[in-house]
Amino acid sequence: MxxxxxxxxxxxxxxxxxxxxxxxxxxxxxxxxxxxxxxxxxxxxxxxxxxxxxxxxxxxxxxxxxxxxxxxxxxxxxxxxxxxxxxxxxxxxxxxxxxxxxxxxxxxxxxxxxxxxxxxxxxxxxxxxxxxxxxxxxxxxxxxxxxxxxxxxxxxxxxxxxxxxxxxxxxxxxxxxxxxxxxxxxxxxxxxxxxxxxxxxxxxxxxxxxxxxxxxxxxxxxxxxxxxxxxxxxxxxxxxxxxxxxxxxxxYLQNEYEKNIEGEKLFPLKEKDIIIKRFHTKQRNSKTTHLDCDSPFEVEIDFETLSDLTLFRIGIYVKNSMGDIMIRSFIADWKPELENIKKGNYKITLPFPEKLLTPGNYFIALNAGRFGIINYLAKHQIEKSITVGPSAHFNQAHPTENTGAKILIKNEWQIQTNELPH
Ligand SMILES: Nc1ncnc2c1ncn2[C@@H]1O[C@H](COP(=O)(O)OP(=O)(O)OP(=O)(O)O)[C@@H](O)[C@H]1O
Ligand SMILES: [Mg+2]
CATH class of the missing domain: 3.40.50.300 (P-loop containing nucleotide triphosphate hydrolases)
Structure with missing residues (x-):
């Protein structure tokens, strides 16, 4: 042909x-x-x-x-x-x-x-x-x-x-x-x-x-x-x-994307009062963008503030492959006192529980700024692409089916039955 x-x-x-x-x-x-x-x-x-x-x-x-x-x-x-x-x-x-x-x-x-x-x-x-x-x-x-x-x-x-x-x-x-x-x-x-x-x-x-x-x-x-x-x-x-x-x-997700982030020296990224040094996902202590659905993982960000800052915020959005925001989390949600951050080096880690995202591709977008004053990453969208693999407790029988489900729960069904003899 x-x-x-x-x-x-x-x-x-x-x-x-x-x-x-x-x-x-x-x-x-x-x-x-x-x-x-x-x-x-x-x-x-x-x-x-x-x-x-x-x-x-x-x-x-x-x-x-x-x-x-x-x-x-x-x-x-x-x-x-x-x-x-x-x-x-x-x-x-x-x-x-x-x-x-x-x-x-x-x-x-x-x-x-x-x-x-x-x-x-x-x-x-x-x-x-x-x-x-x-x-x-x-x-x-x-x-x-x-x-x-x-x-x-x-x-x-x-x-x-x-x-x-x-x-x-x-x-x-x-x-x-x-x-x-x-x-x-x-x-x-x-x-x-x-x-x-x-x-x-x-x-x-x-x-x-x-x-x-x-x-x-x-x-x-x-x-x-x-x-x-x-x-x-x-x-x-x-x-x-x-x-x-x-x-x-x-x-692509394993190699090419990583290259942009690390191979081509996206980091350290200096923007006005802040240097973003590293941003990645980790599972079982190693850096990876391919996450096992049934284990917890974490997002790690290393940054330096070049002076004392007020109204400071840094955090992430997790978006699905359509770009819908599924999760938003900023460090000030957890530690409001860090809105007034001192000059220095910081390593922050956000743990995610196992079985949270349904299997599929997602982006983790980094966000850093001073509320109402400046978005440090306005010019450089930093989005890390991740893949969540299949789960042992989610639609095992038909893994390629598009379920439409957006979040996962533990699926720990309690079953009571009064089975009748055949
Ligand atoms: N008319 C043009 N004159 C000069 N450079 C161009 C022109 N059009 C595209 N480029 C450059 O050629 C390169 C490839 O661009 P192209 O638009 O094909 O990328 P792409 O893969 O479609 O990217 P994206 O995912 O951002 O759409 C880029 O560096 C772009 O800046
Ligand atoms: Mg294009």
Whole structure:
């Protein structure tokens, strides 16, 4: 069988000037300067003096009809660059791409729609760009509007839409126009949980029943795992791994993520009056991001305050893979006197009981600041990704079932019975 997408040795070089030119989100600048300070400096002063770097390099991949492939990797890894090249928004600097089929892409919010046109007009425009006839679009029109939930706003120019409405409509069009290949980038990050579920359901339907091909970029590991049997791991523009999604996620969470935190010297992080020195999860006395559900674990933070501070707070949020905050805990909840903290070095540890989080992927976000005055981490979101493994007392019989449960209890059922003899 011939692949539907063939990517051979593809590379994309960007100029750093472009990066600074306002096109790139603040987050990119932070990621680049902060997570890769040396790479950034090195690439500025490279041998021939040109201020360029490779956002994607030596990338090879063959995708077959009906496959759903996840693309994962840290911020700035090159995921969106890859999808932009495939959807011809930007040409590759080198390499070759062959595509046999009609592509619909759903990239960052803002691409693909004409802001002055109404939702209705954009549906026709998008359909036409994808080579559909007016009749074909007309046939799908009601289904598109209905799925999007845009209702009466369909005749309003899309520039008046909220981000959520925009994404809903864009997703609905892309999913209904029956492309051979659907490229989806991070869409699920926007929109409410209900709509995210609907999108996932729709994508499953698209690959499952219609045999269409999907490339799906997301930071939401459980969504990738659910939708894509295989995934690509990108790191700094290079393909690190292409394998079963479970293996790829495991590798990413164990290695790549750790690299950003420690290998690339995120810590010590100095921000105004404070230096964050370490931040990690530990279980049975060793540092790990793969936690056993049935044992307690702890979060450890080492920091230094550079002067005496008032209204000080430091703590964490535990978020599920959808980004919902499950737990919030600050040191001042426990020791209010530490709101007035003295200059010095501190190591703080927060113990978590066993069997608290249901098996799955979570983020532990660090937060430090002075209440109402400053958030030290406003510019650098520090989120540690953790995986909670299966429990011996939770849905053992069907571990891959999506139970919908958000927290765990000990499940110590007391049973009284008066069993009758057979
Ligand atoms: N038009 C551009 N000009 C210059 N640099 C760019 C441009 N677009 C992206 N980059 C840079 O290329 C690198 C890869 O970016 P890309 O958007 O592909 O990352 P990503 O994996 O999608 O990250 P994220 O998870 O944050 O969305 C980043 O360092 C980014 O700053
Ligand atoms: Mg991206």
């Amino acid at each position: 011939k692949p539907i997408i063939e990517i051979k040795n593809v590379g994309k070089r960007y100029s750093i000037i472009g990066k600074k030119g306002g096109y790139v989100a603040l987050r990119d600048v932070i990621t680049e300067n902060f997570l890769h300070p040396f790479k950034f400096i090195k690439s500025i002063f490279n041998k021939n003096g040109s201020e360029t770097f490779w956002a994607l390099r030596n990338f090879n991949l063959e995708v077959f009809k009906g496959e759903a492939i996840g693309i994962i990797g840290a911020n700035g890894a090159g995921k969106s660059t890859l999808l932009k090249i495939l959807s011809r928004i930007t040409p590759p600097t080198e390499g070759e791409i062959t595509i046999h089929g009609r592509i619909a892409s759903l990239l960052e919010v803002g691409t693909g729609f004409h802001p002055e046109l109404s939702g209705r007009e954009n549906i026709y425009l998008n359909g036409a760009i994808l080579g559909m006839t007016k009749q074909e679009i007309e046939k799908k029109f009601d289904a598109i509007v209905e799925f999007s939930g845009i209702g009466n706003f369909i005749d309003t120019p899309v520039k008046r839409y909220s981000t959520g409405m925009y994404v809903r409509l864009a997703f609905s069009i892309a999913a209904h126009i029956e492309p051979d290949i659907l490229l989806v980038d991070e869409v699920l990050a926007v929109g409410d949980a209900e709509f995210q579920k609907k999108c996932l359901g729709k994508m499953e339907e698209v690959t499952g029943t219609a045999g269409r091909t999907i490339l799906f970029v997301s930071h939401n590991m459980s969504a990738v795992e659910k939708l894509c049997p295989k995934s690509v791991l990108l790191s700094k523009g290079q393909l690190v791994m292409f394998d079963d999604t479970k293996k790829v996620i495991e590798h």
